[in-house]
Amino acid sequence: AQSVSQHNHHVILSEAASLELGCNYSYGGTVNLFWYVQYPGQHLQLLLKYFSGDPLVKGIKGFEAEFIKSKFSFNLRKPSVQWSDTAEYFCAVNARSGGFKTIFGAGTRLFVKA
Amino acid sequence: DAGVIQSPRHEVTEMGQEVTLRCKPISGHDYLFWYRQTMMRGLELLIYFNNNVPIDDSGMPEDRFSAKMPNASFSTLKIQPSEPRDSAVYFCASSPSGGGISYEQYFGPGTRLTVT
Numbered sequence: 001a002q003s004v005s006q007h008n009h010h011v012i013l014s015e016a017a018s019l020e021l022g023c024n025y026s027y028g029g030t031v032n033l034f035w036y037v038q039y040p041g042q043h044l045q046l047l048l049k050y051f052s053g054d055p056l057v058k059g060i061k062g063f064e065a066e067f068i069k070s071k072f073s074f075n076l077r078k079p080s081v082q083w084s085d086t087a088e089y090f091c092a093v094n095a096r097s098g099g100f101k102t103i104f105g106a107g108t109r110l111f112v113k114a
Numbered sequence: 115d116a117g118v119i120q121s122p123r124h125e126v127t128e129m130g131q132e133v134t135l136r137c138k139p140i141s142g143h144d145y146l147f148w149y150r151q152t153m154m155r156g157l158e159l160l161i162y163f164n165n166n167v168p169i170d171d172s173g174m175p176e177d178r179f180s181a182k183m184p185n186a187s188f189s190t191l192k193i194q195p196s197e198p199r200d201s202a203v204y205f206c207a208s209s210p211s212g213g214g215i216s217y218e219q220y221f222g223p224g225t226r227l228t229v230t
Contacts, residue, residue: 106156
């Protein structure tokens with residue numbers, strides 16, 4: 001069965017620090033990969049996605065993620081975080097052969113200190 | 115487009131009562147998903163529909179939960195009878211499809227359910 005593992009449940013950073021959130025999935029076939037963000041009190045929004053092509057994808061607000069197929073990883077990065085990036089981040093995987101069922105990771109809560 | 119609409123936004127009810135959560139997906143989206151979010155279990159997929167037909171309900175916790183999608187613009191998630199452990203935020207999401215590819219999901223604002 002598919003699963004998604006996010007390595008850090010809570011991350012605290014100061015503004016301007018660099019961010020990297022780990023995400024690993026378990027599935028041997030072709031996958032679509034997503035990062036969603038949930039700001040406090042709001043619903044989940046898509047941050048970025050990977051379907052095919054360049055494994056380095058860029059999303060909104062300066063976020064990017066790199067798909068490393070050999071490592072089954074899709075880590076999220078941002079070179080310099082802002083206070084407004086405080087949110088919960090979810091990695092999600094959809095197996096193309098598995099219909100439209102998307103599996104979400106447990107989430108990583110990021111707190112950025114001003 | 116107004117996005118995915120859910121109602122009510124907040125629901126407080128007593129144990130044993132019936133609860134109905136409602137969702138209106140984005141027009142033109144043919145997939146609809148119901149999720150439950152709790153601190154302990156994170157975001158769980160309960161059920162999803164394609165063209166109003168339930169495709170996978172393996173995440174529905176038990177028979178007290180049921181979901182319907184009578185038409186392309188409306189879905190309900192019902193809990194009867196409700197229990198305190200059902201307290202959570204319930205999200206509805208919709209997604210378009212094309213060429214057999216799953217696109218990203220668009221989430222509604224959620225319904226925060228509290229069962230006392």
